[in-house]
Amino acid sequence: MYNEPMLKEGALENKVIVITGGGTGLGRAMGKYCVQLGAKLVITSRKIDVLQETATALEKETGGKVVTVACDVRKYDEVERMLKHTLNEFGRVDALINNAAGNFVMPTERLSHRAFDVVVDIVLKGTYNCSLAFGKYWIENNLPGNILNIVTTYALTGSGYVAPSAAAKGGVLALTRSLAAEWGRKNIRCNAIAPGPFPTEGAWSRLFPEEVQQYVDPLKRIPLGRYGNHQELANLSAYLLSDFSAYINGEVVVIDGGEWLHGAGQFTNLENIPQSLWDQLEKMRGK
């Protein structure tokens, strides 16, 4: 597994980057690498104590600057306050990663309408709230901008048992492409990353709880036979935030070890057939 940092030193020097859901999991991993590459970081989510703990740890690990702001992305006034706080602190903002999410597994007919709301509001509304506030700021001030949305591979396909998340992530993907087409002329890029499984406490506790694990093994679906490493995702996100990717706009990059295509291919599960049966079939063909 190649999990070394990828970009050259200073690749994000002086860029101010905001990451929603930046106190935990993949948001934290992407944030850490941004700071290592010279960025100034703002991490934001609902739980200020978690954010502060992460900021202290990241500053210690990197020697860089990390600012925390409590903000529920579902509330537009809180998003505007978070943007203002960022500008007061650093005087500029260069990029936004819409990473905050909510999710759980459940047959759809068992969900209340409020359960549907809570996921769609965090994922889709949260993403458009932040994109709108930041986009307005960049456009009003004639400044370039960069939006990176973290979706999932089932934003492309849909998926049973996570219908609210799939609907919301699909919406985020459509928003990504819409804003790329519309705001590209204003020098605002908008791209997405669709990760496959990258173990985090937040995702695993909700999507693969122990009771479910005895029935499904996500590793079996991944042609590369392993989960993603956080640094691999951090490398990709840093590239898409950096000026090295200046001509990439409206793209969704899948990083999943081939998982979703494996699920889609009609005959790929023939891999479950034992070698002895292939030998037998080959012999019969020879006759």
Ligand code: HXC
């Ligand atoms: C069914 C549920 C539920 C569950 C909550 N609800 N959990 N319904 N199954 N497991 C229902 C509640 O009963 C309630 O409806 C409504 O949803 C709101 O619930 P609250 O607990 O009040 O909401 P809130 O406190 O805002 O919490 C939001 C949350 C929570 C989404 C439920 O899990 C959360 O805060 N998650 C944030 C982090 C997260 O989910 N990370 C994972 C991202 S992973 P009623 O009708 O009872 O009022 C990811 C990976 C994708 O996206 C791909 C991986 C391979």
Ligand code: NAP
């Ligand atoms: P995570 O650690 O649970 O991250 C989710 C973050 O969202 C938390 O920090 C949470 O912080 C924040 N959040 C939730 N509701 C919020 C709200 N209303 N306002 C602001 N912040 C909110 O899970 P993760 O695995 O790192 O997931 C990160 C992203 O990657 C998500 O978009 C997820 O869909 C995507 N993803 C993950 C995987 C994977 O395998 N891990 C695969 C595909 C896609 P608070 O609770 O403090 O608000």
